[in-house]
Amino acid sequence: MDKLLTQYNHNLNEEGYNINSLKGNDAIYSNIIACVSIGDIMKSLLGPKSRDKLITNRYGEIVVTNDGCTVLKSIQLDHPASKMMVELSQSMDNQNGDGTTSVVVLSSFLLRKSLKLLKGTSLGFAISRGIHPIKIINGFIKACKITLDSIVSQSKSFTIQSPQGIDLMTKVCKTTLNSKLISHTNPILSKYAYYLFLLNNSNNMNNITTNLINIVSIEGGSVEDSLIFPYFIMEHSFITPFYPKQSSLNNHFNIVFLNFSLTKNLNNNSSNIEFILKEEESNIKSIIVLLKKLGISVVGLVQDLNHSQSQFMISNIALSYFNKAKISVLKPFTLDQLLNYSSKLNIPIIVNQNQLKSIKINNENNNSFYKSFRSISYQVINNKSLIHFDNSNNNGYILPTILLRGTTTMELNETERAIHDALCVLRNLIRDPKVVPGGSACEIEASKKILDFCRENNSSKINNEELVAMMAFAESLEEIAETLCYNSGMDNHLEIALQIKNIHINSNNSSDIGIDLKKNKIGDMFDFGVLETLSNKMAQISMATEIVTSILKIDEIIPCT
Template structure:
């Protein structure tokens, strides 16, 4: 090997010119292969699932997370918990991405999908111990997932949406909000979520544009003060304190050009050497200000909304010319205002014409308690489909959690608009699928029947976790629910977490979107299949390096 030559990087050549790879820190690393690798992955995935398990259901507990800079987050939203967790293990990172996929696609059920994946992992471990090959386990899980989805479709019920009767949708939103911090004003929040979705929904195309729903929060007040504004709320006030606080029949000029004189676009500097030149410069600036304001006034605008700022002189001139103005309005807000009022965003004063103005019935300033905080509300717009949910709360943490909760409720209502089919919650759908899978397993002659039964056992972990979190014996509650489902042939029997005296989720109005439940089973199964197929991993020798 004396003739071996190394090139920059990690490839070397031996004396015969054959390349080989030099791996960094070879002595400190160990290699996990085969069943050992898979069991290591299962252990990591289960530990993540066990953390989330206690947050499942209406009686689930919250998690408190502190970021590196001391920010406190309290939530029981699965996707948020995992996003804020400091996770280094590669398989644990996959579980984080799993909940994120559920959040992006469906918006609800982010905790349930991770708990189900963890339960499937647990079942896979016992099957591996029996000597069943991981590929056979993965294939069995895949078959069981497909069968479960077929069964869900067979027990799903139609849920026609009637814009004149929103009560069923409100009950669905209340199911989603049952486990959230906002359940002290449970119905009010559900109504706000439903009204917001119905305001922007296109029932013909079965589509909901979430870009038109804005969530805005302000610390102070109570959660009960949260309201739905049929328009836009902007966290700004009028640029001058003497401008009127309420305007009616407003024509808005939406500007992305600043109220300031044009600057020479060159690298040359301008030297002012005499008082006369300075006065001329000031007069020129004033003329330009007046010209800009007159252009806006002549176009017929009664309110100017500007993305950029303007100095005191321009502000005073706007007051003199009786043209109320708002400055430093951000890009997303500018776009939403343009959509809501039917106006056009104007990049130059010269392009402003009466046709490009937006219209709003009322623009008013909101003030809060004894603070100097003020916000603008733009209501009765030309396009009434843009809405804002304005959230109040005792502190920032509560407002942020209320935003997350309302997002979940909005998503669950949207899912029913896009697919009008439901199954019943409280673990009822999972129990029904578990019974169906266990029964069908007996008709399979191949080795996959073991994976089928294991899949059924994993599905039962969801109702068991719901019962455990509610302080009920999980085994007893599950056995009772299964017995009732079989004897009464009623797939709506679940776990009575709220102690309402009946396990029939149809009576309790615990409703979930079929789309959400189907996606949970599919995503969890795909994730488990992928992990079971990883049988070789190179990792640091010291477990503390994970």
């Protein structure tokens, strides 16, 4: 196979093909080879004992990672088909948070088999002629359906808040984190992820999301020094001293966001400048007095992009009055930041002075103009300013935060990605509380059922060439097990994969048998605690089949100007 790829690349170079104007088999072969090359890069990243990639850019920056999505984002690709593989990985990451490497590797295995089928050689024997792409597609789709049915039959459902459910969710979380660069922190990170998700969804388990879980990374210390808070922490600072005093109105900290300038544009007419300055000072004073009467403790402003001499939309006069009123002022935000924090903290934004001045003192509806927190505190850790917005004792939505600690930026980035993947897995489990065995048990069982189907229908109405394609699909699934064993450093990886396959074929109730690559033991994956989510495994198979069928349908690359 490798000789075939090398020879084909050589032919392209010798004949001077332009990759943007290929047709027929040349287009199909070019697309397949481009995608297979991506799979070859990603193959060593599969499994809990995967290798790592060292990525450098033109600025000399270095990243060491085994995260498939991160690797693919970093690679500069020119071939349009290879970019489809990157989009596949990103789509998998967006939907499931995990399985980005698996889906790309399986796709490359299927495409490698497809190239053999197109050439007329597959499964150890010669085919009289190459198989048409549409027949390969039909065979793959049939095999995919059998695989998905097989995986569903292996799944086990559970009740989320039961002891069994908590145990299964923790095991799935550990399985996900085992394949990460920072897998040595697995026990504590899985607990962090589970606790964060419980906090985030304590009020409404039906409206689950990972977007509102806040992750703050701080260099220094170890992962064990990380802390979880049941409220939102903002990476930001103040331009005034922080006044840790609650409002006298409701014994809370009240915060307001202002999306307008406290200053007025001065005219160039020097005869009016003294009058304008006095008017501006009077206007600022009246606004701050009103804020004080409303019990406002903290004010957030937006940057004044029209002011060329300052990045802030606040004058020294305003700062002076804010300090006299003991009102803390946050460093001005960009508009996007203001909108983001307004959404996350549910803080209203007042858009003009008239709206602010229309607020009446001691009105019951005033809380619609500002947000109250039980406590707001300020701390600095390793030169990083943090503002704690504690609303944990009030009824309402909880936005938990984890302060991640790590020795280097690289470790923190990997830990943050690992936490994200674990949270996505937990989210998917709550949406669909079903798990399946890991350790390639699903792939081997599905391969067995596909081959059984092919034997049973060898003389039926199903086209023999489609059956050959289905057998190629089954072989690709088995290669997942072989690759997992090889990446774990097993000298006899082919024999071990064959041993698992024989157990599935010859033994009853063996559908959950796989290999625990941490212990290098074959056994029941439910007993070993090596589990995956049903939704993730189904997505891997279906998305890999979809991208492969899409690539096989392409018979011409048309350049656009």
